[in-house]
Amino acid sequence: MRLDKLTPDQEALLPVIRDEWLAVGLSTDRARAEAGVRAAYAAAKLPPPAIVVWLESPLQGVVGAEYLRLLLDRMAMGTGDQVEGQVEGQVRDQVGDQVWDQVGDQVWDQVWGQVRGQVGRAIWGQHEAGWLAYYAAIARFGLSDLTHPLDGITEVARSAGWWWSFRDAVLLTERPLRVQRDERNRLHAEDGPAIVYPDGWGVWSWHGVRVPREIIETPADQVTAEGIAGESNVEVRRVLVERIGAERYLALAKAKLVNRDDWGALWAIAAPVPMRIVELINSTPEPDGHSKRYFLRVPETRERRDADACVGCGASLAAVPGTAHQAVAWSYSSCTACYVPVVQT
């Protein structure tokens, strides 16, 4: 059979397959993974590996694989030749060529577009799910006899983390215990590693920006202006400022008062991270009667990606707000003449 266009039923299956693979990311099933390894070796016409080693993170895996290679080389029983070329590469290419011949370009775009984007991101390319999900979809659409040789590596991908294949041994690693993301699916955790493995190794990340552990784990009240200024990576510096929040950053940096009017106070900070922040009073008082202050970042540079026009009258907005009123009006995409809320809570 040949696939040139997906039926509505097949299209409806795509999100189901995608979600199945998104869920695969966090659980390790050693028995299933090992069965998958044997099937993968069989598909590559190799005997099953005699030695099976499990480690707890990709880091342990990278070090362990090097060590295992040396060990195997010294042992009379085997060699440290890696066989991933046979176990994965050849099989993948064979299956790929055949599937490619029988699946039209449009179908490829459609399946890939919906399945790959999100699965690839969810597991961060760490595992094979990104491309296997494509073949899983193709198999489900009736071409499973072509994709059958991939069943072994698919099974491993469903059940374990990174793995290394040698002629006489296989080294598998555990999946992460936890992966945390923000609302836009970027790796993000505010109090610890965004990805953490059973041995404690992990990845620290702030809204998708990978940072050293201490950037996330140093308590906000111990961050100093010198510490921020001393950070050489601009992106990491910005993460630090975001983490401690505008209020603390205003207190730490030598903020200059630009303007104070009935709306609030506008502050400018020149260094270490240039910023313009407007300080406002919440219009709804707290239960105890006091009103919370809050802080909004507004443009500090004239170099803007998009032109800005007032949603009320269409007039162009000041590139850099010069008063607290201009600043708060900017935050509602308005000029000062149009930002005059009479009723507010």
Next chain:
Amino acid sequence: MNQPIRQGDVYLVPVDAIPAKITPVARDAGRIILAYGEVTGHAHAITAPEATLLSATDNARFLRIVGAGGATLTHEEHGAIAIAPGEYRVVIGREWTDAMSARQVID
């Protein structure tokens, strides 16, 4: 002309006319939600059947309230506000981010 209204992040600006090419936005469990809270599940919401949320081709959103009684805008942490009948542009508060700067790499 009606008065502009603000409730937290939501700002309603009275307009004389709304774009001709516009589509109604489906309600969420019977409510019009102008903005969802990021974490709390709180929402700026309207239940009155006289209100319709509309979306223009450039994603600008408008609120139309027909009839004489108007509608009420509610939120778990803010006082309720009565909205007079008429047409409004719905503006959600924004904050400057590095991504808005031409000097920054877009993520």
